[in-house]
Amino acid sequence: MQARPAPYLDELNPAQRQAVETLDGPVLMLAGAGTGKTKALTARIVHLLNTGRARPNEILAVTFTNKAAREMKMRVGRMLGETVEGMPWLGTFHSICVKLLRRHAELVDLKSNFTILDTDDQSRLLKQLVQASKIDDKRWPARMLAGIIDDWKNRAITPDRVPASDGGAYNHEGPRLYAEYQARLRELNAVDFGDLLLHMVTIFQRHEDMLGQYQRWFRYILVDEYQDTNVAQYLWLRLLAAGHRNICCVGDDDQSIYGWRGAEVGNILRFEKDFPGAHVVRLEQNYRSTPHILAAASGVISGNQGRLGKTLWTETEEGEKVRLIGHWDGDEEARWVGEEIEAMQRGTRGQRPFSLDEMAILVRASHQMRAFEDRFLTIGLPYRVIGGPRFYERMEIRDAMAYFRLVVSPSDDLAFERIVNTPKRGLGDKAQQTIQRIARENGVSLLDGAALAVEQGEIKGKGAGELGRLVVDLARWGRMTGDADMTHMELAETILDESGYTAMWQNDKTPEAPGRLENLKELVKALENFENLQGFLEHVSLVMDNETDDGGAKVSIMTLHAAKGLEFPAVFLPGWEDGLFPSQRSMDESGLKGLEEERRLAYVGITRAEELCTISFAGNRRVFGQWQSSLPSRFIDELPEAHVDVLTPPGLYGGGYGAAGMGVSSGLEQRATEANVYNSPGWRRLQSRAAERPVSQPRESRNQVIDLDAVSAFTLGERVFHQKFGYGEVIGIEGDKLEVGFEKAGTKKVLARFLSASDD
Ligand code: ATP
Ligand code: MG
Numbered sequence: 001m002q003a004r005p006a007p008y009l010d011e012l013n014p015a016q017r018q019a020v021e022t023l024d025g026p027v028l029m030l031a032g033a034g035t036g037k038t039k040a041l042t043a044r045i046v047h048l049l050n051t052g053r054a055r056p057n058e059i060l061a062v063t064f065t066n067k068a069a070r071e072m073k074m075r076v077g078r079m080l081g082e083t084v085e086g087m088p089w090l091g092t093f094h095s096i097c098v099k100l101l102r103r104h105a106e107l108v109d110l111k112s113n114f115t116i117l118d119t120d121d122q123s124r125l126l127k128q129l130v131q132a133s134k135i136d137d138k139r140w141p142a143r144m145l146a147g148i149i150d151d152w153k154n155r156a157i158t159p160d161r162v163p164a165s166d167g168g169a170y171n172h173e174g175p176r177l178y179a180e181y182q183a184r185l186r187e188l189n190a191v192d193f194g195d196l197l198l199h200m201v202t203i204f205q206r207h208e209d210m211l212g213q214y215q216r217w218f219r220y221i222l223v224d225e226y227q228d229t230n231v232a233q234y235l236w237l238r239l240l241a242a243g244h245r246n247i248c249c250v251g252d253d254d255q256s257i258y259g260w261r262g263a264e265v266g267n268i269l270r271f272e273k274d275f276p277g278a279h280v281v282r283l284e285q286n287y288r289s290t291p292h293i294l295a296a297a298s299g300v301i302s303g304n305q306g307r308l309g310k311t312l313w314t315e316t317e318e319g320e321k322v323r324l325i326g327h328w329d330g331d332e333e334a335r336w337v338g339e340e341i342e343a344m345q346r347g348t349r350g351q352r353p354f355s356l357d358e359m360a361i362l363v364r365a366s367h368q369m370r371a372f373e374d375r376f377l378t379i380g381l382p383y384r385v386i387g388g389p390r391f392y393e394r395m396e397i398r399d400a401m402a403y404f405r406l407v408v409s410p411s412d413d414l415a416f417e418r419i420v421n422t423p424k425r426g427l428g429d430k431a432q433q434t435i436q437r438i439a440r441e442n443g444v445s446l447l448d449g450a451a452l453a454v455e456q457g458e459i460k461g462k463g464a465g466e467l468g469r470l471v472v473d474l475a476r477w478g479r480m481t482g483d484a485d486m487t488h489m490e491l492a493e494t495i496l497d498e499s500g501y502t503a504m505w506q507n508d509k510t511p512e513a514p515g516r517l518e519n520l521k522e523l524v525k526a527l528e529n530f531e532n533l534q535g536f537l538e539h540v541s542l543v544m545d546n547e548t549d550d551g552g553a554k555v556s557i558m559t560l561h562a563a564k565g566l567e568f569p570a571v572f573l574p575g576w577e578d579g580l581f582p583s584q585r586s587m588d589e590s591g592l593k594g595l596e597e598e599r600r601l602a603y604v605g606i607t608r609a610e611e612l613c614t615i616s617f618a619g620n621r622r623v624f625g626q627w628q629s630s631l632p633s634r635f636i637d638e639l640p641e642a643h644v645d646v647l648t649p650p651g652l653y654g655g656g657y658g659a660a661g662m663g664v665s666s667g668l669e670q671r672a673t674e675a676n677v678y679n680s681p682g683w684r685r686l687q688s689r690a691a692e693r694p695v696s697q698p699r700e701s702r703n704q705v706i707d708l709d710a711v712s713a714f715t716l717g718e719r720v721f722h723q724k725f726g727y728g729e730v731i732g733i734e735g736d737k738l739e740v741g742f743e744k745a746g747t748k749k750v751l752a753r754f755l756s757a758s759d760d
Helices: 014-021 037-050 066-080 093-108 119-132 142-154 174-187 193-206 208-217 231-241 291-301 330-346 366-379 395-408 413-419 429-442 446-455 461-480 488-498 501-506 513-527 533-542 584-588 593-606 666-674 681-692 708-712
Strands: 027-030 059-062 220-223 247-251 279-281 322-329 359-363 383-386 555-559 568-573 609-623 626-629 644-646 719-722 726-734 737-742 746-751 755-757
Touching (some): 037 059, 093 193, 193 208, 291 609, 322 330, 330 366, 359 366, 366 383, 366 555, 461 488, 488 513, 593 609
Parallel strands (some): 027 247, 359 568
Antiparallel strands (some): 719 726, 726 737
């Protein structure tokens, strides 16, 4: 075969080229952040196609997120200089397994139109099982059982193989309930997330002939972010690669951040044992970040033990040091970031102008996003949340989806339960129990049980008529899915209208109702991108990233976990405080495991930045409505000083490095002093504010929760205003409760947070 031109090879360094051109046999690329692992993996796909080694549908390529899969497809097309029609097996573990499982569902006693439960459905189902077993779910919450079962599934353990050492799980009921749960899922024709892989591993293990077919079919296997595979994923890959052994895995042990979800960094370290003779390629040149950023990241990660250890170097220009700034509280941090982003957009910070698309905010915990979202909405700064608090998790969206699910799969009992009395149809607990009983007695789905209950006159009164109508409607909508004259968007709208669901929110007088109606509209809009309802439902149950994009430039907000593999010219890393990052949980744990995973997360965060990395922390943060004071993250102490610039607060908002400086460790204090923070007007103002507000806590009591607003806001004799009782005067203070003599309502005890200072 005539060699075709391969310009994509010229873009690679020799080590990358070796990884790309070694097409046969196992290849492991183990290298640090930004060294071009993903780029080389993508080039390898192109090379396989270009050399005619494989057709697009013979390549199995696994990425960590759907977004990464989309990007890889796009890049392959671009490198190849032609559109690749279909790479059906390029996707996440889950999206690939769901496709395979639909083909072979009957081998694990499922029908091919099985439903994929989300975590909420999963917990409801488990709760039912727990309650039916008369277990005290206060002491043994169903959530705990969910965690245990997920863990077993991640380790590819089926109910009949739970190891004896795990027998005591969940008060010794864990193994039995796991088996019951799996049986119940089968009855419901449903799977949860963990099942997608578990079932496929089971099928491959039991059906060698079929495994053989797939082994021959997937001529080449490629896996990105291999350090974050769990045991089930690992087994699945090993089974598929066992024949030809053309498997190429890339990863970085320092970026293993999913241990809490069962990922085993050991998988990558064991690769050479599993695949003897593997070519191991190490990459050392980083093409992403400036030397300062790289040095800061290396400094932090060097605190971990048991690393493989890597040298990274770069030829990029020195650039700016990593910037560090402290703020009074979370809102000021958000405000500062907003202003900074606008300034950087204009290029008034002495750097080149950055477009919004070039900037990202990476948070440790998703609740941190709210402050940024609120702030950006206020100042009209366009942003997108990637993988965030998901649109699809909102109540009205879940209700609507339950209707769709029931139309597509009438035996989806969980969906039925969710909507049978939403909107209200006069079907209380008793009526629902009757339906459950009849369904059980007849061995049918709840929907069929409902039909029987109506027929047999088992449900009385208003409810009977309404339920009868729902049963008939669902059947009718089901038939309409095949109607060529109607788009699935129209069908969705019809379902929401005719079921009375839209009307329910139209008649709802709560302040959230208009927003919910907006969301429902948005949902119907989202359907446009899919061929039918089923395709859409599948997408939603799998999707991790929910980008709605109008094409304009936007700042990205996401969790550090979601940022893996991505890169941005400018990165903001807010909330570097002990208890938030590293998380309280990892700090409370005995041993270093949790803390080391947090440190890897810090490494992932810093190495996302190309040119500018800004780390910040707040001295006070409102957590679940209560103020809590905090200390700068211990990871800040681990940043090598030579590569960090401590920003002097602008004095504008009173924010500043010293904000949390009350009781900080000495190294930090020293750095703050060097930056002359203590003499700045911002610091002095902070100190006087600190004197007014009782926030200055010694280190040992830093986790004590105090309601700042409440305690300090009022003084005896002050004139105040209460929303319900009107004007009055403070006549007594007990903690956060105040005694107020109201002009109209008389003397009352009220909570301070419901009062405001009267300004007349
Ligand atoms: P991570 O560990 O964060 O996933 P990675 O090793 O996968 O990083 P890539 O994302 O593939 O790294 O590459 C990082 C950046 O370096 C990208 O912008 C990529 O285009 C660029 N790059 C990679 N290899 C080269 C090269 N040989 N020449 C020039 N640029 C390169
Ligand atoms: Mg990568």
